[in-house]
Amino acid sequence: MTQAAPSGTRYTISVLTTDTVDSAPSLLVTFDSQRYLFNTPEAVSRVALSNKVGLKKVGHVFLGDLAQSAGLPGLILSSVEGGNDKMVVHGPRGTDHFLASCRFFTRRDRLSLKVESVPPAVKDHESSPSLPDPIHADANLVVYGFPLTPSAAPPPPALAPNDSAAQMNGDDDGSASLKRRRSSLSVSPPPPAKSPRRTSPRRSPSPSFDTAAENFNPARLQGANAVRWRNLVIRDMFRGTAFEPAPAPLPTTTPSGRHLPGPAYRQKSLPSLPRAFKPATNSYLVVGPKFRGKFQPEKAIALGVEPGKDFARLVAGEKVWARAKPVDESVLPPGKAETKKEKKARLKKAFEERAKLQEGEGDGRWVTPEECVGPSVDGAAFLVVNVPSPAYLASLADLLRPSLLDRDSLGGSATLRGVFFFLGPDVLAEPAFTSYVSALRESFPDIAMHVSSADFVKQGKNEVVYGPSALLNLRLRHVDEDMFRLPHYSFLTPDALASLPNLPTGLTPLVSNSHFSSALVPAEEGKTPFGNNFALRNFDFHVPSPQADAEAAQLKGLHKSEETLAKAAAAWEDFVAKAKAARQVVEAESVERASRPVDSSTPALELSLVVTALGTGSAVPSKYRNVSGTLLHVPPTPADERTQYILFDGGEGTWGQIARRFGDGDSSRGEDSKEDVLRNLQVIFLSHMHQDHHAGIPTILKQRAQLDPPPKSPLTIVGPASAMIYLREQDQLFNLGLEREGPIRFVDNYSIEPGRAPYEESQAEAAMYDLKTRLGLTVTAVPVKHRCRAWGAVVTHESGWRAVFSGDTMPCDALVEAGQGASLLVHEATIEDDMPEVAEAKGHSTFGQAIDVATRMRARHLLLTHFSARYPKLPPPSAFATDGEAHRPIVATAFDLMSLRLADFWKVERYREAMDALLSWDEAEDRDDADELSGKDLVADGGD
Template sequence: MSAWNVSVLTGATSDTEPTLLVNFGTAKYIFNASEGMGRAWLQSQHSVRKTKGLFVTAAGTHRCGGVPGLLMLCADAAVPAIDIVGPYGLMHYLATMRGYTYRSNMVVKAIEAPTALVHASQPTDVPTPVFKDENLSVYSIPLYPSADGTVVGDPSARPLKRKRSPSPPSVSKRSTPPLIDHTVESTSPVSPAVSAHAQEENFNPTTLIGQDAQEWRKLMLQEMFPMQPAPKADPSMSKGAKRRAKEVQESADSPPPSNNRKYPPDRKYARLPGLVPGGGVDPATLPTIGYLCVGPAVRGKFDVKKAEELGVPRGPIRGRLTKGEAVTFEVDDGQGGKIQRTVQPEECVGPTEAPQAVLILDVPTPAHIPSLLASFTESPFFAKYRSKAADVRKEYPMHAVYHLCGEGVLEDERYKEFMNGFSEETHHLISSREYTPDKITFTRSALVQAKLHQLDAEMFPIPKYNLSPSKDITSVAGLPAKAILAEPNTLVHVRPVRPPVQDELAREDEFNPLAVSASLPELSDSVMEKFAAVKAKAAERMGRGSPATAPGDDVVITPLGTGSAIPTRMRNVSSTLIQIPGHGNILLDCGEGTWGQLVRSFGDTEDGVWQVMRDLKCIFLSHMHGDHHMGLSKILTMRAKMDPPPSEPLYVVGLRSHLMYLLERQELEDHGLADPNGIIMILSDALNWRFPRPYGKNQTEDEPFMNHNLSYEHAEAMCRALGLRSFTTVDVAHRIRCYGVVIRHNDGWGIAFSGDTMPTENLVKVGRDVTLLIHESSMSPEEEDLAREKAHSTSAQAIDIGRRMRAKNLLLTHFSARYPGMPPRHGDSSGGPIIGIAFDFARIRMGAMWKLNAYLPAIQHTFNEFGEEEPIEIDLTKLQ
């Protein structure tokens, strides 16, 4: 019960940010959930079933990008409740998820920690923890940047202008937002005044300020997690019918009507109140939070021999002694009589073992160091955990400190002095992007790509990685003796106390040992034979003379995520990059982890991912299901930090809910919405092939992007920039409002993209004679009924759409997690388009689709040798 440890789940890599897991066996506590964390969790051997708490050190994509995915994993693992703790801005961040996150039978309590350090009035006082249960007491330490060397921590702090970062980016300067001086919990009753305002006919939530604004955000969270038990199934139904009914109910477009709703239903989609009235504070000024985690006190060992000498009877009396109670009992007086004896616990129970502690610090810039130092000098409570005095350390032992360091922090003499202020027995685990090698995180996917690389090096490039950090940590003089890098799978046993080790239970690394040896994976004889056969056929075709070059042959399609609903070890969630030489790039959907997939595809260099970003001119978002857009914030925040800034704007084409979401997220982190050549929003409804679909009366705030004429003008400018003749959205058949798109270029080629859909004649009509159809293929041909229930397509249905559309090529993607490896057979393709199957990181020239088709037997043979992974049945749409 009292044994516990801390493991590093993910590190500072291209795919992920640091995530720590505190494990008590009976309960788990997660610290930070950045993009890619959920996928890394699925790759690990850990289970989410006993998760009780999530603690984030900052309210933004950098630390919270994986929160929706984590909630999905917990909900589908039957976790009944979870607490989410973070700094000011956390409630706003969670409320921005209301359009795509919902779960009726899991309790989520959001807690915002105080934004000012609570100083003890007496040296012996202990501050109130932001979280406490039988295992952990967690205390928060707010960290603010300094202005001109002075610690800033009050509402009068002036905002600092955002500083652009060279690409690759560095961390920008920060200052402080206004403070809310008390802990805010989302499950407390909503203010009656706010509930009354919400019923007013012309009420607009953006007019709320201060605590009333917080109350509205709280109301949104209670709408997302209304704590309603799931309806009971009819006991007479078969197991299969119960399962299908449950899937249909949980994947509904919106939550069922709530009897407790305190506002008209459409108010949910009104824009959130701003964090600061008038938007006067830079979002980069929000604080980060450090966490002091104190484990349980452990009773001393019971001395059985001493108890026997004192005559303490066996049974409940001894149990009371171990609980710290004095006991009185009768003993023989030696003369045949009885006398009473009282025994104090300390007479036969050893001294209580002081609870071990772990400190987690997120220090993004050197400007945050003065605030950190002040926290440990001005608070007697925190100062005790940083003491070198033996008697103090005995009572307040600090076993390990985790340092999440931004650029320039670790080298700062003040920070090194702070680190050395702890006892020599304290272990220091450092996560710093500058000093951490950029190893592959998702090793199974990279191993597959390395095998296929030997089939076609151009079509299947090996994901980019770097085994050597930009700086060697040994070059930093003056670090504590027990300082190491916090690399993934580093395990620290806090009780019993042990030094850091590599977790022996971690899943085997399938790729990085190959990278270290600079070798490719060995292929079996049968795979080599299959590779040789398909290569010979391809060479024979080329030998007969290459087909005449057709318009669009040089357009490159790079699938960045080919999975459905949730990621797997093999596949990330939805995103596809289209590169049009001489014109620019288009991103079709942008699921969580898209940024990491881009970096792995092109490398973290100026002529790699940063050039791709400079050429990115359009992001199209098909619908609000999270697996299709949760990576957008990360892409935009990275773009906003580029130095020099982009020379052309980026057009984001989406639904009103997407565009409103961006405005709300801009409150927390800079998305570049107001920058020259920043983000231009286009309402996808305005580009509908027939006529714009209407929105509800409470979903039409006076926002510029709701002007259809203005959106159409922006779309014309976007088409000119990309050399397009038209960019047409097509309403398709999904559970919620969803669009496909048909792109036609001035050179005569065209691409149709289905989004998520059942077979629909709309796409056939608008996409007639396109060069390439990219169509979802969630299910196998035998699962047509299940596909209909989930509003998706089978592979056979996608092929039929391509055939009737007269598409020249068809790329199948969006494969269900039910098929974690090679997707199922795709049915009869005779007389139809050339068919290819999308794989993450494949780089497919549109003119070489025939080659991808020819490779399919060899690819199938390669996957067969991996064996089948355990299929994953959960579905992200259960959250909506």
């Protein structure tokens, strides 16, 4: 049933994202006082920021499929930085495990966060159908949850290699799983006999729930104790007290005096999910408020209500006292006469006496709001239906039967007006889905049904989600089309989508950034629900074309003043002229360089190395930059004609960046597809546990696990020990391919620091030996100087080239020493040169410091990346050197989706003047946006 809402309350339903290669569906319901988010796909925070959608008022989050909820940690951090201090997360079973697995990088002491799992459905077909109890109700919305379960259970998740049989919850002895894990590593050649000998520590059994015991291991907890521990972890992650008081403190030392950190800070695995655990996906019935009729002032006046404050009280739902009007006292009884002065005094006295009367005294009557308003309007109810696969359709038809959704079931004050179907692969064409749509249409002939489907992407729907970033690259193509890449995209209009095969009658395909009013009709054209009078771009033009040129030249939207538009036009003309001149300079210099003798001191294959910047921002994404991710293309060799890939860090949205950059491949350029990149990905190096550097890795692994046929080469993940724990805990919920899809080997950064070696006969030793013998690669992790434990990477090839990645760090002598003579240094440059104290406080480097590190390292090429949101487009110019003069590097500034051969680094500086003309003139306005939307820099345990 609905609850009363203030008269005139209206709200908007916005489809933030739909299915594309880099997004999944999400829905935002916006009231003035509160916002409600349905589904949190990866990078949903970046979508919100790109479209200037504030996250501060998102107080309730409703998760559908946990596998499509990777954006939740980023949403939490962005929301807190925007000023939010309370949030309730409603989700399916496993939500507590999912959120607790993010404990190493998603912690906020001042946030009050509560996880509420939707209870399993109670099936009672013998009684008359009725709705379950609502999972949420306030003055705005009432929400009912329906956990859909698959008709066939998937195979049980495998355990982490170090987990004992006790983690199997007593089901079996675990021998089969252990045997499977050992065999998955047998593809690697044996390590050399003379490896440095180290021994693995022994594991001791764990007792029951005694958190202070010397051998307490939460991974072995079962049943209620396992749930209790996850709750303690989440409570320790978010310590606000808005929902419950602070918990009783746990012991901080063991009996022997060893310090015990809080539950969220322990380097121990969570309790394993039970074998009987089955994934569920939530769908929701959302019931909006019933609207009182429109206030009619003429009726109020006729009833004696005086305009002003009493009108406002009636609108607010209060009754008011309307006093009877006094007799016309300007007419005296017969025989009476008085002067004007006497009349004035008499009337004044009468009004003073009348004013002393309280409401309800004297002549008059109470006027109620109902007497002054038109007919009330039923609240609008709508469904958010998440169906990840055809296996969930039977549960959908059983739990969300049309007979449950009539007006009587909704309390007699709401009507089902709309459905949003969010469908996984192969659901759209299923006869069971078509039957369900037909049944809904039969029961509710006027219902509006909208759909987003993963199958649409296969059929050609792949609109650009991050329009500002795509437009920036479109403009930079005027400088160099090979270096600055447009994201791979295709655009189909809703009409074209509606004609696609297998689409049931009556369904309207959704596009991103579509908006609906509270009556579920499209919002007024050109309006958004967020108070901005401009339409959001869909990037729906072909390139190259006159339309694309016109869009690129429109540096400012038409809602700007004529003066601003004139400046933008002048800046564009200046840029085009300088870009043309720069291209001519580069073309002439390329001819001259080709005639130079080959430098015999340059290592083989060095100039063939390619680096692609997938994300070049820091801490939080921005309109133009995603968070950290850098892809190194290792050139083919005579022994292997395939390009191999090494990924340095991978923040949220990294897979989407790979998909946009590579798409289905480009045979004319000899470029791989996104699947080729995954298949030939050899190493993922994770520098540290801040979210903006690793939160995108689970999605990459999920995508890799779905490749058919599976990859032939093993994948080595080099990272902190806590990253390994995190990924294994995620693998219990989703198939990351850690145990089922071929070997993925973990190597702790600590074990390959300079002077160290992995344990003898360990997985790490086998992995390092394999990289050396099969690919000629040696990887070293170098401790660097950041606000948490962090490492840089040095990758050396047997042919002589060397690539160095700094991760997040202040200038670090250890990295300089380990990377001597580097062919390429990818170094963070977060802060400009006149703010060294800020850089030091945050554990980062300035532009000039990064160049100094490269110079002392004698690196030949330097790529600057990881820029603060203070510099949304182009960082301020620094002391850029050219052509390795005086052992100084050739410096390039990274942009998202930019691919750069080492042989072409010198071109970037030739383009600098043109890029300045394009990007610098309106930097102040974009900087204001960045400061407003990205909030404060994230603290050490969250990002940056």
